[in-house]
Amino acid sequence: MQKVFRKTLLVSLLLSASAFAAESNLLSLATNGAITAEKSATVALNDDEMRNVVGGRYQYQKTVYTSMYKQTVGTITEKYYGYPATMYARRMNNGSVSVWINYTSGGYTYQAYGNEATRLINLYYYDATKQL
Amino acid sequence: MFVHRSGISYTLYLQNNYYAQQTLKNREEIDKSGGNWAQSGDMDKGLDDYLSKIIDAIPELKEAEKKGIGIGVVILPESSSDVLKQSVSAATDQMIADGTDPDILKDVLGIVKDTFSCDIENNNGYALIKNLTSTADSNDLNNMLENFKNAYGTDKTLSEALSKFADYLNEIWEHLNKQAGNNDAGSIFTSEGKLSPEEKKGRFFNASV
Numbered sequence A: 001m002q003k004v005f006r007k008t009l010l011v012s013l014l015l016s017a018s019a020f021a022a023e024s025n026l027l028s029l030a031t032n033g034a035i036t037a038e039k040s041a042t043v044a045l046n047d048d049e050m051r052n053v054v055g056g057r058y059q060y061q062k063t064v065y066t067s068m069y070k071q072t073v074g075t076i077t078e079k080y081y082g083y084p085a086t087m088y089a090r091r092m093n094n095g096s097v098s099v100w101i102n103y104t105s106g107g108y109t110y111q112a113y114g115n116e117a118t119r120l121i122n123l124y125y126y127d128a129t130k131q132l
Numbered sequence B: 001m002f003v004h005r006s007g008i009s010y011t012l013y014l015q016n017n018y019y020a021q022q023t024l025k026n027r028e029e030i031d032k033s034g035g036n037w038a039q040s041g042d043m044d045k046g047l048d049d050y051l052s053k054i055i056d057a058i059p060e061l062k063e064a065e066k067k068g069i070g071i072g073v074v075i076l077p078e079s080s081s082d083v084l085k086q087s088v089s090a091a092t093d094q095m096i097a098d099g100t101d102p103d104i105l106k107d108v109l110g111i112v113k114d115t116f117s118c119d120i121e122n123n124n125g126y127a128l129i130k131n132l133t134s135t136a137d138s139n140d141l142n143n144m145l146e147n148f149k150n151a152y153g154t155d156k157t158l159s160e161a162l163s164k165f166a167d168y169l170n171e172i173w174e175h176l177n178k179q180a181g182n183n184d185a186g187s188i189f190t191s192e193g194k195l196s197p198e199e200k201k202g203r204f205f206n207a208s209v
Helices: A004-032 A049-050 A116-131 B015-032 B046-054 B059-066 B081-099 B137-150 B166-179
Strands: A057-065 A069-081 A083-092 A096-105 A106-111 B001-017 B071-076 B106-120 B126-136
Touching: A004 B046, A049 B081, A057 B166, A069 A096, A069 A116, A069 B046, A083 A116, A096 A116, A096 B081, A116 B001, A116 B059, A116 B071, A116 B106, A116 B126, B001 B015, B001 B046, B001 B059, B001 B137, B015 B046, B015 B071, B015 B166, B046 B059, B046 B071, B059 B071, B059 B106, B081 B106, B106 B166, B126 B137, B137 B166
Parallel strands: A057 B071, B001 B071
Antiparallel strands: A057 A069, A069 A083, A083 A096, A096 A106, A096 B126, B001 B106, B106 B126
């Protein structure tokens, strides 16, 4: 009986691990590996931060098509902490839509995180997704 | 956790050769990178100041920015079409009468306001969006489509300077038509910058939104 219980527990653990991996892979796939479930955490701006939200501009650049998704690329003209910033909106073939921002510094490209990234996403997500 | 959002959005369509050329370069780089291009360096130098001058001159957009609304901007090449000049002139007469600087407005091809609604989940550096719906102001959209046609569709062949923008113009044409509920707009130009065969038949120019 104890053996059966151990086997059941092992199978359950394996199933949970594979479900998490699948979710992580989907997110990673949707963003070309820029984002993984391990890095993600839900964030919200507090009242003071929301009061500081002032509109800016998103300049549309191009729509890119692949066999798996349609993606728009645009520039955030106010930049991200002074660094050139690009916003991506992607609609996967299954209909899921994601939005994120990359910035460049010292010749390298990074993904923007934290409250400033959230503020910019809140300002421009609709401008980026309306072309999808 | 997804939260429901709804609001107003504006897209400002401008004609400016300098920034349109930059956009063209960016688009080539985006193609080379397979879509992973990221803005770097000074290619957008001065763009924000230029946009500020225009947006500050348009009270509705200035007010929208104060309320925390992000403005979408599409920068297109300049056209010398007389038909366009007359059309834009009619659309901006009231704004000029309200005190807006005509020199600033000459770059404005159109403004499309729309209302939207969606569910969004903000995460640390990315957002997921679902149930997105939007409705563009039909007057704004009709004016913009008309101005676009007048700007780029009145000659049978785009000038040499404009022909390299054919793909870009086709893309914007498709977006505008999609907003108007026409998902079968096709292309307005061939890749050589000539009016597409469908366009020659007047298929699009005669279509009403």
